[in-house]
Amino acid sequence: MPGLANIYKYQKTTIALILTSCILYIWFAYYLERTEGLKLIFLYTALFVLGFQILKTSGFYTSPSLSTSFRILVIASILFRFLFLFAIPNLSQDFYRFIWDGQMLLEGFNPYLNTPDHIIKRETSIPLANELHNGMGVLNASHYSNYPPLNQLCFVIGNLFPGNSILSSVVGMRLIIIAADIGTLYFGKKLLEALKLPPSRIFWYILNPFIIIELTGNLHFESVMIFFLVWSLYLLHSGKWKWAAMAFACSVSVKLIPLIFLPLFFWWFNSNSVSDKNDTNNIKIPAFAGITKLIGFYSIIGVTTLVFFLPFFSMEFVTNYSKTIGLWFGDFEFNASIYYILRAIGYTITGYNEIAVIGKILPVISVLIILGFSFLRKNNSIPKLSKSILLVFTIYLFLSTTVHPWYIATLVMLCIFTNYRYPLVWSLVIALSYLSYLGIGTTDKSENLWIIAFEYIIVFSVFIWELTQKKKDCQFN
Template sequence: MFFNTAFFKLYKTPILLAFSSLLLYTAFAYDLVRTDYIKLVMLYVALFFLFYKLVQLLKAHIKFLTWLAFGFRAVFIFAIPNLSQDFYRFIWDGRMLLEGFNPYLFTVESFIGNNEFPVAQAQELYNGMGVLNAGHFTNYPPINQLCFAIAGIFSGKNILGSVIVMRLLIIAADFGTLFFGKKLLEKLNLPTYHIFWYILNPFIIIELTGNLHFEGVMIFFLIWSLYLLHVGKWQWAAVVLGLSVSVKLIPLIFPPLFWQWFTKRDASTVLSVTKLISFYAIVCITIVVLFLPFYSSEFIINYAKTVALWFNNFEFNASLYYISRAIGYTFRGYNEIAVIGKITPIIVIVFVLTITFFRRNKNTIQLITAMLLVLSFYYFTATTVHPWYIATLLILSVFTKYKFPLVWSFVIILSYLAYLNVDKADKSENLWIIALEYTIVYGVFIWEVFINKKRRLF
């Protein structure tokens, strides 16, 4: 069907665009070094342009777009990630579990430093992940650890084999997101092709399928949970939300926002509050049950320290934090993250509570919009914003009229250029590049949220 003459004449342009995309994805997967910045940007810009045109031309052909999403991901199956080292730690954690170790209780360095090699290819994994990753306790929640262990079960002695297994899990999650995302869009009377602004986006294909970031699995559970909530199965929605948190902790920022969704929908205040409390309880119980096999006092201490690093130690691709840091340097002169890192969570909590109680979040679109705004505010104030973090903003935006996350998914490639001085004496980030990224993002954000108010859903 796809290769007969009539079909080709009818869809000549999309087919040529798709074939060009396949070639570019192949080059990205197998012929790109991260430090080849010009090639990196050129490939990404070309892929993004082709993606935009494909969705634009084929928005009435959901099956065609779905096949393209499969095909583009399949290109990466046998590729070793070239923009991230994190997958080496994933493989290490999974193999540690299978050897009977609790991965939360040991750093990689604690073994390698004593010439101990508890898993297959230990030295190779250590060399691949780098000293920074090896020196800290793992921070990946239990469902994430389960994915790592599955990779170890099917390929316990081969790095590429483990990569392939993890990649297949992430691809499966993406198509779970496609399934429930389409169903939720239909229920909300929104165009179903909007889900392809996420599924077919080269940012998602490269960062999740290509670089093996498990935000895709977390997002699958999050969208499934929102669908279940919308159709009234709130108990199961709570369980699935707990699963989402057990992949990545970021959905923990959302539960307060469900307040109005429950309390403003039932005539009985007592009944609605009871449902809300039950919802929170089920989420918490699900998370606790999943973490329970790893529990020990040492685990609590190690995990808390590791999570705290993202507030008090790590700095990358930040925006408002870098401005605050520069201001602080003028009168304190050093270690601004130790001060700002303690204040930022308080500011974020106040913002979340403000959105919770003073903004209409009664229906599903309003709720998702609130989630988008809250998570955006968190990333705007965060000390560390890795590229793959934007995936959650992008999927939430699919169900709203806001497009700034789509723009961010394009300009986020600039964050990979932050260390243009990496081979020079100056190892710091290039703040001009970061400023360019956020000038574009904030410009679109301010236009959509504060100026072009006709597009707003609240």
């Protein structure tokens, strides 16, 4: 193993880039105000350029056998995350609600049955209740929690971190997110190696400034959901489908999004080419056996998820939770693409915002597309399955009324198992949505649709270009 002197000799450019990135990450975490849009874009873009150069100069991208380069990239990835450890998130206020839900559970309240507005109106022993209530904003405070049980457990664990302050809870939750990313690094690299794909691809996710800033920095638990999803895919590839189902259920119990991927597993169990990965004789599975395993896979996911929800279950919970989830499809609008075009057409025809109608039609279209990918494409390998999940979730986001930046983190992870790179481009230009959110270019702090249009022109252009390329993912089809 080369000593520190040799590491510096051969990796001094990479180390210099890492140190420069550290300075910019500290600047971003501790000295950037949410309203400083131009500074945000400058830092964000600079970190992307530096991240690309770190990967390029390390040598691991071109020579995956270089263990020293791999260690340097891993250390840099973890270091960048720990630089945010004591920073209060500056681009999102959702963390106030995370702390609130964790405190409610510790005090014996059910976050699915009590809104912050209800609790704050009566005497409560929740620490820092007024500060948390004011910080989360009117929208969050007036609705029941929509975060699934394992996410709630993360909130509780975060609140158990020593100290009785907002910062101590932030540190506790951030450590969970960092641990999840380390797990994703481990299983993601192992899965890439098992698929005989370049292991360096894992750093497109782990070193991506978007992932570091949005998940570790802004405390979004997509990192935990993605960890369980990647672990599930690794177990599935290894033939351990029962354990894969349990890991997938954990992913669902952090964020509900993976539920829309379930139909895509149909051909994994029902293709004639599918066999038990633990069977050295590679014996083909009869069709009925595939159906049986598929039902078993879905049953384990369903039962495990229900067990997680069971401590909170009541008819009132079902009513509140379904209404809260429904709000995301019928009431909220942010950084949308196709929906905004349809909304403009609706305004032209009727003079009103037709979100109530459009918000019901677009999910139906998404379901039909998911079913098409499920039954018309044989998703019987991890690359094929990842490609289908990637495209299905992309179309789902294109048709959504609300696309917060952290939603695309799953796309960034999945693309490493395919030859599609548009999620990486999107992870760069998604920062433009913050300019729109700040009302830059408008007089009433509303979204600037020109900025949104510019973002999606870039994303759609790369997406369509990649779709139309001949021989795309040909080695997997």
